[in-house]
Amino acid sequence: MIIVDNLYKSFKLSKKQRKEFNTADIEAVPVDKISFKCEPGRIFSLLGPNGAGKTTTLRMISTIITPTSGKIEVAGYDVATQPNEVRKSIGFLTGSTGLYERLTADEVLKYYADLNYVPKAEFETRKKHYYDLLDMHDFAGKRIGQLSTGMKQKVSITRTMIHHPDVVVFDEPTSGLDVITAENIIKLIRDCKIEGKTVIFSSHIMSEVDLLCDDLAIIDKGKILYNDTMANFRANMKADSLTREFIRIVNENKKVNA
């Protein structure tokens, strides 16, 4: 379970950043008092255009950055006061996640298993499970730098799941991947749901969201514009397609704020 309550993040803009973003504001607010809930066994999607605040939100959930105000609870632990417990419960994967190129797939997985306090026997069992599932045995001893994008992504998936997290955070997990490689991720997200894990993933691709998610939040400029189940979203659509409906909601919000 993830509970996000009145989450707010701001940071001061330097002179250089003000010039870069073409703004006179002293502060930027990537996340502006948002609240939502992700249930176990369901897939929650955070949908929004580029720069909407998706990554910042997911980074706060994953304890990489700290909220300015508001509260986040992950698997029953408070992000602010129990960050290490939260980290133990989280698997984190992004489309741009890198791996240590000079280590082998085996070494990378062992490193992350050890960092996550996975006992040796448990590590071996889980590693075998994912090696069988994703057909990874052939390149287990090869250095990451010698692997194809698809192979690397399989290592990343195993790395994310090696400590059997209750909550899995995917930040635009398929961005930059070809259809076949992306399919592995899609399958992983579905498997997580079947296993009863809490899944949150961000995307700006409506078709991907439609394919996977049970609950949806549309975010733009740091604010939640829509938050309901995917079934209700489909039922109450005013536009003739999901993508158009998403664009309509974002644009409507722009008009209100104009």
Add this chain to the structure above:
Amino acid sequence: MKKIILIAKKEFLDMFRDKRTLMRMIMIPLLVFPLIIYLITTVQESQSEKEALKELTIGYYLNGQSSDMIDRMDTAAHFNFLAYEDTAAITADIKAQNINLGIWFGQDFDQKYSAGEQATCGIFYRAANSEEYERFDNLIDLQKEYLVQERLALNELPADYVQPVSFIMNDKSTVEEVIGKYAGGILPYIFMAFCFMGCMLPAIDLFAGEKERGTIETLLVTPVNRVHVLVGKMIVVTSFGLLSATIALVGLVGSLYLMGDGGALTDAIAKIVTPQLVITLYLLLIPVAIFFAGIMIPVSVYARSFKEAQSILTPLNIAVIVPATLGFLPGLELTYTTAWIPIVNVVMATKAIIAGNAEMGPMIITFVSLLVLSALAVFVSFKQFGKESNVLR
């Protein structure tokens, strides 16, 4: 502690698999001094041999004087003497490099010499060809000595008549003192220069590199305290600095040993590089290496990429090299004042240890000030590493 070791172990493995690291931090420091020493000695030896065997043509103008001196010199191997009718022709041929040097006699040379007065003889030479001049000068010196002895014999005077006092020189300084004074600065200079270079590559790779490769986020999501991540990486940066410096010193001392081949140089090295010196040197240099890591890590944490970090850190080299070169200046020593200046104090302290005249007070100040400085550097690194704006920049 377990997590610190885990992170350090992984980073060591990662760095040792990097060819760039192996080349810059192990191969270059190990081979640079043996290669330099080998090249210098080989080139110098072959050059000296070549110079000694080179035939030198000396033009001479007797100016109506006896040719006795020329005849004596003409017996020397690899010298050819060529007679000229005037000095202008000699000068022209030297300028055109047809001949190497020239000698002319004053018109009353024989008369003055016979009368026991000072006779005049002139030499034409090219300072640009100093080796040729030195060889001819040695030949002239032999003639000077011959003429003095000849004159003393003619006047029935003993051979040491012109040397009324014989001074017996007795040097009481030890080899360590002499080397400490003139060459003692080299050791810490090399150590610090290589230590700095050794720290640089891992400092960039383990922070800016990790950001660039997109691995920092996944590392920060693991249940490991950020202080532990920083300390684990810092251990690796510091160790590589010390490793690189140690390898450079081993290379230097090893090649000097081989060059000395059991002679006086080998004895001198054995006297200087004692276990006591090595221990003291490391006691001073470990905090220096931590300090180097501490100034590099915040830069690397701030930088967006490997390249950006490298472009900021490379000029910092000068900030280390310049104070380290002060060790070469004679007269500058470890005092209660210099002991407070970082880097300079290490150079001065090492010089004093080699010379065997290190005072306890300035040594303690040096050590304590370095410890404080390294602690400060670690604190700054921690502050910078803790800033999310830096880590995710």
